[in-house]
Structures are given as C-alpha cells and as structure tokens.
Amino acid sequence: MSxxxxxxxxxxxxxLKKVEALKAGDKTVVKxxxxxxxxxxxxxxxxxGVHNGKTHIEVLVTEDMVGHKLGEFSPTKKFVRHGxxxxxxxxxxxxxxx
Numbered sequence: 001m002s003x004x005x006x007x008x009x010x011x012x013x014x015x016l017k018k019v020e021a022l023k024a025g026d027k028t029v030v031k032x033x034x035x036x037x038x039x040x041x042x043x044x045x046x047x048x049g050v051h052n053g054k055t056h057i058e059v060l061v062t063e064d065m066v067g068h069k070l071g072e073f074s075p076t077k078k079f080v081r082h083g084x085x086x087x088x089x090x091x092x093x094x095x096x097x098x
Contacts, residue, residue, distance in 0.1 A: 035071030
C-alpha cells in the first residue's frame with residue numbers, strides 16, 4: 001500500500017541532509033541503509049550505495065526513478081537459475097551453437 005497523501009512521501013532526513021551537502025555532478029557514493037526512503041527530485045544525478053543486507057549496491061539515480069523507493073533498485077536475493085535435466089541440455093545446446 002502506498003503512504004497517505006496527507007503524510008507525504010517518506011524521505012530519510014539524514015539521507016536528504018547528505019544529499020544537500022553534495023555539489024551537483026559529484027560522483028561520491030552516499031552509503032545508506034534507508035531502503036524505504038522515497039527518491040526525491042533532489043537526489044537525481046547522485047550515486048547511492050544501497051544496502052541489500054550483505055553489501056552496498058551502487059545505484060545511479062535518474063529522473064525515471066523519482067517516486068520509487070531506493071530498495072527497489074538493490075535486490076536482496078540472488079537468482080541462481082532453475083535447475084534440472086532440461087536446463088543442462090539447453091545450456092549445452094547454446095554452448096555448442098556458439
């Protein structure tokens with residue numbers, strides 16, 4: 001569910017303070033654990049290190065991301081693959097085709 005319009009979007013105050021301290025075009029990575037924080041227009045163009053539970057994944061914020069949460073761009077689970085006999089056969093065919 002989305003947050004109430006009366007309350008407005010949740011933007012972590014500490015994170016917003018760090019962004020305001022940066023200059024435009026600065027490529028330093030801003031580390032954050034605030035995955036629930038909404039991306040605001042002030043954050044566009046900066047690189048954030050969003051924690052996924054193990055490491056910080058670098059996310060370059062673009063205009064299309066405004067309104068989304070930071071955690072959406074830092075996956076917490078690693079997809080390995082669907083296993084089984086058929087998967088091995090398909091991969092073998094691809095390898096021989098190349």
